[in-house]
Structure formats: structure tokens, C-alpha cells
Amino acid sequence: MSEKPEPSGTGIGVRVRRKEDRRHLQGRGRFVADLAMPGLLEVAFLRSPVAHARLTGWRKAPGAEARCFFLEDLEGLQPIVARSSLKGYKVSEWPALARDKLRYVGECVAACVAPTRAEAEDLAEACGLDYEELPAVIDPLAARRAGSPLVHESWGDNLFLETFVDGDIDAIARTAAVKVEREYATARQCMHPMEGKGLLAWWDDRADQLVVHTSTQVPHVIRTGLAECLGLEQRRVRIAPPDVGGGFGYKCILQPEELVVAWLAMTYRRPFRWVEDRREHLVAGANAREHHYKVTAYADARGRLLALDAEVTVNVGAYSVYPFTACLEAAQAGGNLPGPYDFRNYRCRTYSVASNKPPFTPYRGVARPGVCFAIELTIDAIARAVGREPAEVRAENLVPGSAMPYDNVTNKHYDSGDYPESLRRAMARIDLPAVRTRQAQGEPDGRLIGVGFSTFTEQSAHGTKVFASWGIPMVPGYEQATVRLTPEGGVEVRAGIHTIGQGLETTLAQVASEILTIPVERIGVVLGDTAETPYSTGAYASRGAVMAGGAVSRSATALAGQIKAIAAHLLQCEPAEVSFEGGRIRGGNASLDFADVGRAWYLNPEQLPDGVDARGLEATEGFKPKVDSGAFTYATHAAVVAVDPETGKVEILDYVVIEDCGTMINPMIVEGQAFGGSAQGIGTALFEESPYDAAGQPLHSTLADYLLPGPSELPSFRIEHMETPSPYTAHGIKGVGEGGAIAPPGAIVNAINDAVKGLGVEMTEIPVSPRRLLGKILAARSG
Ligand code: MCN
Ligand code: SMO
Numbered sequence: 001m002s003e004k005p006e007p008s009g010t011g012i013g014v015r016v017r018r019k020e021d022r023r024h025l026q027g028r029g030r031f032v033a034d035l036a037m038p039g040l041l042e043v044a045f046l047r048s049p050v051a052h053a054r055l056t057g058w059r060k061a062p063g064a065e066a067r068c069f070f071l072e073d074l075e076g077l078q079p080i081v082a083r084s085s086l087k088g089y090k091v092s093e094w095p096a097l098a099r100d101k102l103r104y105v106g107e108c109v110a111a112c113v114a115p116t117r118a119e120a121e122d123l124a125e126a127c128g129l130d131y132e133e134l135p136a137v138i139d140p141l142a143a144r145r146a147g148s149p150l151v152h153e154s155w156g157d158n159l160f161l162e163t164f165v166d167g168d169i170d171a172i173a174r175t176a177a178v179k180v181e182r183e184y185a186t187a188r189q190c191m192h193p194m195e196g197k198g199l200l201a202w203w204d205d206r207a208d209q210l211v212v213h214t215s216t217q218v219p220h221v222i223r224t225g226l227a228e229c230l231g232l233e234q235r236r237v238r239i240a241p242p243d244v245g246g247g248f249g250y251k252c253i254l255q256p257e258e259l260v261v262a263w264l265a266m267t268y269r270r271p272f273r274w275v276e277d278r279r280e281h282l283v284a285g286a287n288a289r290e291h292h293y294k295v296t297a298y299a300d301a302r303g304r305l306l307a308l309d310a311e312v313t314v315n316v317g318a319y320s321v322y323p324f325t326a327c328l329e330a331a332q333a334g335g336n337l338p339g340p341y342d343f344r345n346y347r348c349r350t351y352s353v354a355s356n357k358p359p360f361t362p363y364r365g366v367a368r369p370g371v372c373f374a375i376e377l378t379i380d381a382i383a384r385a386v387g388r389e390p391a392e393v394r395a396e397n398l399v400p401g402s403a404m405p406y407d408n409v410t411n412k413h414y415d416s417g418d419y420p421e422s423l424r425r426a427m428a429r430i431d432l433p434a435v436r437t438r439q440a441q442g443e444p445d446g447r448l449i450g451v452g453f454s455t456f457t458e459q460s461a462h463g464t465k466v467f468a469s470w471g472i473p474m475v476p477g478y479e480q481a482t483v484r485l486t487p488e489g490g491v492e493v494r495a496g497i498h499t500i501g502q503g504l505e506t507t508l509a510q511v512a513s514e515i516l517t518i519p520v521e522r523i524g525v526v527l528g529d530t531a532e533t534p535y536s537t538g539a540y541a542s543r544g545a546v547m548a549g550g551a552v553s554r555s556a557t558a559l560a561g562q563i564k565a566i567a568a569h570l571l572q573c574e575p576a577e578v579s580f581e582g583g584r585i586r587g588g589n590a591s592l593d594f595a596d597v598g599r600a601w602y603l604n605p606e607q608l609p610d611g612v613d614a615r616g617l618e619a620t621e622g623f624k625p626k627v628d629s630g631a632f633t634y635a636t637h638a639a640v641v642a643v644d645p646e647t648g649k650v651e652i653l654d655y656v657v658i659e660d661c662g663t664m665i666n667p668m669i670v671e672g673q674a675f676g677g678s679a680q681g682i683g684t685a686l687f688e689e690s691p692y693d694a695a696g697q698p699l700h701s702t703l704a705d706y707l708l709p710g711p712s713e714l715p716s717f718r719i720e721h722m723e724t725p726s727p728y729t730a731h732g733i734k735g736v737g738e739g740g741a742i743a744p745p746g747a748i749v750n751a752i753n754d755a756v757k758g759l760g761v762e763m764t765e766i767p768v769s770p771r772r773l774l775g776k777i778l779a780a781r782s783g
Helices: 021-025 117-126 140-144 170-175 219-230 256-268 278-283 328-336 368-386 390-397 419-430 432-441 464-469 504-516 544-571 594-602 667-687 744-759 770-782
Strands: 041-047 053-059 108-114 128-133 159-165 178-186 198-204 209-214 237-239 272-275 291-299 305-317 345-354 448-460 479-485 491-495 523-527 579-581 584-587 590-593 618-623 631-643 650-660 717-722
Touching: 041 117, 041 256, 053 108, 108 117, 108 256, 140 305, 140 345, 159 328, 170 291, 170 305, 178 368, 198 256, 209 219, 209 256, 219 237, 219 256, 256 272, 291 368, 305 328, 305 368, 328 345, 328 368, 368 390, 368 448, 368 744, 390 419, 390 448, 419 432, 419 448, 419 631, 419 650, 419 717, 432 448, 448 744, 479 504, 479 544, 479 594, 491 504, 491 544, 504 523, 504 544, 544 584, 544 590, 544 594, 544 618, 584 594, 590 594, 631 744, 650 667, 650 744, 667 717, 667 744, 744 770
Parallel strands: 041 272, 209 237, 305 345, 491 523, 650 717
Antiparallel strands: 041 108, 053 128, 159 345, 178 291, 198 209, 198 272, 291 305, 448 631, 479 491, 479 618, 579 584, 584 590, 631 650
16 A cells, blocks of 8 residues: 555565464464463452452451461562652552552452462452441542542642643633633543463572563563562563563553562462453453543634643542553643644643542553544534534644654654645545535435544654653663574574564564565564563553664664675675675675575684674664654544434444554554554444442443444454654654554544534543433433
8 A cells, every 4th residue: 555666575664474473373372371380379369349448457268377468478578669750749659468558449458379260269258358448539520629538648639740831821812713612531441452461470499580471561671670579689580471462551560469479489489370360450450541631722713723721630540550650641641632733832731630440551542542532622623613624624733744843832853744644645535525425415324424533643662851751760762682693594583572462573573684684484583581682661652663673673784794794704705795685695796695604603613704703693782763752653543433313323434544654664564553553442432431430339340341342343444554754763663553542532533523513412521332422412402
């Protein structure tokens, strides 16, 4: 679909089949639950049955006291503390097991161990708890008010952090032709990777080291956090993650279960394991997405956005997560709300509110699905207020391609691309005039048709300064990788980032193949094991392709120089005359196999030139983008929906994605990322919701209550690529992993609102479930 000719070989731009898929399709992947080890004990947790209570006493399972652990038993284990450099931030201590207070349903209170999970669960059930229930803090707006019950009493309020970006709004507010005021709400969600969280930990006496096979996106970061909590030196903790069955941000944080299992293995010097089940994921695991927005937008009579005044409240739950803190979400929301739009006057207050719900973790897109929903609905509301086609108004408000690079009102440095062009292509692909004609004619079955668009930017591969500005100084914006030529002319790539389903095992091999021309089948990729790979902060924030890809590119280039020096000697020519082509080395009038160079170095060193570079056939290099703001991917999504006004059911009739992630390493993987992300975004828009009652009890303990979209709910996505290289990254690559999940709520709810506008209905809360939509339709009819 890109206009360029299909490149050859297995380098950058080729639709190489994923290396990891062979084992996964054959059921031969190896996940935490597949691991076996003699003497392994399984761990089950007794979890808080109430949202908020003072814990006054406990009893261990009668007759099995030695196999039950409460916090007082876990000697020396420190709580999880996520520090932030942001002024006014309040630190929480997330204990491995609750001690004085229970702060959410599902919080770990005791750990029980047995040869099987079922026996361990029986022990957990036989333990007893005494507690005095307290009123629960559930609604984030109520939690902000004076007099609310407090999650952490010593704080005096329920605010992890409040931030304020001041801007000049008042003059525009007095004179603007159009003022649009809205409140938006997005539901709390779970992430549902196919594999839940889990880990197996054991003590390796030979290495005098704790070995942790944990399902994580960030092995090196988990090592740092775990080592701190256990009081071990880092060199005595090895994180060796097995296959990871999806993460989506959920596997970016350190969890109490990891602390407990690691402590048990360290203390008893035998293997322990915990594997999260679906119910634990639903009611006890960390959550995401619960945002509330108050937005006032000012525009001129044509719908040109002039100023935005916003208040963002994020319900981040009981504790701050390591390493990202409870404030990442609100910090990103405040900074990203202006989106891809060109305006200069912005004011925003954000609140990160503590509540008696599970802690908050980044989830694909982090704050941006909520932010994009809020700004995209606001743009459509402005268009309706001025009586114009929303897509036209949107196009006129987007940062034009000619303005790139562009520093927006919150100092986001948009590096390259043409946002209006992506919207124009989406309008053409979805055939806007045809949809409008069909809409005017009406549907024979009485359903209402609507079309909606949403355009967003996705900051990817953020540098150190960006994380520091969110108060998280410990996350460096770079990656390293090692590339080695083997005696047989194959390649080993090692990087500390992990492959979690997103395809890095293949795409990092493609980057090495691009430089060396050796086919990916001959390139082995070792990822994530802290004992085998250079330091890394891991796979999140759509940074793998840019950062680890950049590091592989630079190390492969350094290795290429070393290979050329040896090859030149063997070919009796100058290194500058040596080139690689189709997996062979050419120079002068002759050619060599990579294996000839490999053999010379490892097996026949007498063939090497005098003064050969002792670094040999191995190179480790690091990469960071030229500017700390990284690279901005963008996309426009367009949806056509049909709404049944009698039932409130929404069907997606057509869905188009126009996406630009710079140079694509593997277009097939990029498409998979866009489709998978969009499926999750559609879940956010129409289905997924973790509701709680007033006492803080979760009402979503099975997948019958928590609706995940499956193939029958999803449209056939149509995708078109634009490919504007980033000026700041190796090969012009931009990240893409999260983008798909960002745009669907905006596009779909704009389409729904377009469909039902004649009924006097406007949806501002997601998911737009049939109950919610029908409720509004009935209210409008009777009102
Ligand atoms: N890619 C590419 N060309 C580009 C950009 C990316 O071919 N220009 C490829 C990459 O090489 C990689 C994939 O697309 O194979 C995603 O790359 P990137 O955007 O760099 O994201 P990361 O490697 O950092 O992966 C994390 C990202 C995030 S933050 C979430 S959340 C998410 C996502 O990836 N979680 C996923 N996609 C996921 N996909 C799956 N299957 N499972 C998850 O848990
Ligand atoms: S939520 Mo993705 O792991 O940044």
C-alpha cells in the first residue's frame, strides 16, 4: 500500500514473517506457567474482601501456620515506593501484604504456599481476617471535596498531585464567537493480555543469585525495584523473563505478588511461583483509563479553535506504582490534550486522585485515549455549533505540514509529517460524500448512520528529559544492544528490551539484516535476560523500534566496520572498497562469505592482519534520538456506524486507519499493531468497563460482566500508510505500538453523535453501551 517498490532481502521495509510465530502457533512458546522445577511451591493470595477497612487481626489456616505468611512474617521486605520529583507529590507505601489498613478489594493480605495452586487457595481461604470497615472513596470528583473519607489519613486530602498550566485565556473568552463547554468521562478498564502476570523465582546457589522468571516488559527496571525492596545488591538478582503473552503496559510495573514470591525464594532457597488467574486480573490487578474532563473551548465563527480551558481528574487508585508513579497519567493528559491542533492559548489543571480502587498502570496509549476522546469530541461540538462539516473544521485546525517541525502550546516538538493530509486521505477512503448521501436517504431498517473522525499524535521514544518532566527521573531515554558475528557467519543480537508480542524478535533482526545483508533466519535474537543483555529500560512508550532498533543499527554498523577491516585483509583490498550484498562480502574483484571472516577470527587467527582490532566481531552501542522529545507518530481514524434507536446497539460498518510511523521496519507488523490497538480502542469506546458499587465492590468479576470485543464485534480494518521519516532517529523510524488504541473512542463516538444528532442526543461518556445510549435516547424523547 505504500508507493515505494517492495524492498528485497530481509532488511528494513520488508514484510518478513514473524520469527516468534512458529513456536507460538505450534503451542511451543514457554510462559511462566509452563516452567517446571523440582520442589516448586505454588503461591495463592488471601485478598482483601472490602475496599476500605482498618485491619485489626488475622488468623492463619489452622494446622498449616508455617505455610501462611502475613506481612509480619516477611522480615526485611520493604514496601513499593515510587518517588517523583514533582513538587507537592505525595508518596505512598504499597506494602507487599497489607498491615494496618485495607485499601482496595483484591489487595494482598496473606500468601499461602502448597505443592498445587488449589491447595494453596484452600489455605488462603482457611485464614481469617478481622477488620472494621470504613466508608470507601470511589468517585474521584467526590474524593477531591473537603470532608471526603481519606485513603491515606496522614495526607489530609486524597490528592497524589495537583498540577496547573496557566495560559492566557481570559481575553479570548470575552470575545470569542463560539464557546463550547463539555464534561467527558472514560470508564476504568483492565488490560487483559492473553497471559496474566506471573513469576517463578528460585535461588541459584552457584551464582549466589536470585533468579526471577517474571512476565514483564521491563526486566532491568524490575531488577532495580526488586533488589531495593529485598535489600539485595543488584548483581544478586537476575531477571530472566520467559515468553510474555502480551503486556499492554500492565507488565511495566512492580507488583506486591512479585515481592512476596521473590522474598520466599530468597528466604527458603527453593522455587516458588504465582500465576495470575483471570479473576485476579479483573478484580485485583492494576487498572487504567478512569478520567474525567471539564473542557471549555473558544473558537471563531468558522470553528477555528482559539483557546482551551480544561480540568482533568484521574482516579489513580490506592497506591503509586513503581516506576511510573500515580501521576504519569495526569501529567500526560495535561500535556497532550491540545493534540495535533494549532492554537496558542491553553490552561489546564490536573488532579491525580487517590481512591479505594486498585492502583493505576500505564495501558496502551497511556493518557491519550482519554485525551484524544475529549479533544476530538470537542472539535466536533465546535463544528456543530458553527454549522459546518466536522471533518472540514478539523482539517483547518490541524497543524499544517508546512509548519513542521512545530512546537505546540505545551512545547511538544512535532518532528515531521502532514496531519491534514492524513485526514484528507481518511475522508477520501471512507468516502465522506457517499456517507452523507446515504445518511440523507435514510436506512430501510430505520437505523441511523453516522461518520466520525479522529486525528492524534503519539509521542514515541521519549528521552530522559520528558520522563523527568513527569517526575520520573530514573527512566533514561536510551537503549543498548550487542551484535556479534558467529564463526558460521550467523549473527547474535542481544538487547535488554523484551519481546512481549509486539514482534521485536523479528524487527530487531531486520535492522541487523539491513546493515549486514545477512538474512533474518541466520540472526538469533536474545532479549530481556539481565544476565545476558546490556542495561535497558524496556518495552513501553512505543520506544522499542526507535531505541533498541537504533542501538542494533549502531552496533551492527560498528560490527560492519570490524568485519570490513578483516575482510579487506583477506581480499587484499582497502576496507573502503569492501561492501555487503545479499549476504556476501565483496571487495576488489573477489567475494567472501561472512563465515570466512567468522572462521578467521575465531578459528584461524593467524590469517588476521597484524594489529587487528581486539574488539573482534562483537559490538555494543547505545542509541538515543537526536532530541529528547523523540518522534511523533500520528494517524487519522475514520468510522462509519449504524445506531439502532430502538435498542441503542451500535454496529461499526466501516473503519479506516491512515497511519504514519515514519520508516516502517516491517509493514505487516505495523498493520498488526494498528489493528490490535484499534481492537482495544474499540473495546474502550463501546464495551469495556470495570464498575464499582458505592462500597467499592467490583461488579465485573468475570468476562461475562466485563465485555471484551471479539471478531464478531470488530470491523474489517482498512489501512493506508504514509511514511514521513523522523529527522531525529536511526532510519527515520517512529514508534507505533500504542497508536491504534488512542483514536477509536474519538472516531466512534463522533460517528455515534453524528448519527443521533437529529434525536437531540450527544454521548460524552464511554463506553457507549446500549444501556447508556438507549437511556439518553429515551430521556431525549420524553424530555
Ligand atoms: N515497528 C515497525 N516499524 C516502525 C515502528 C514499529 O516495524 N516504524 C514494529 C516494531 O519493530 C515492533 C512493533 O512494531 O515490532 C512495536 O514497536 P514500538 O512501537 O517501538 O513498540 P515497543 O516495541 O516499545 O512495544 C511496546 C508497545 C506498547 S508501549 C504497548 S502498550 C503494546 C504495543 O507495543 N503492547 C503490546 N504493542 C503490543 N503488541 C502486542 N502484541 N502485545 C502487547 O503487549
Ligand atoms: S502502555 Mo505501553 O506499555 O507504554
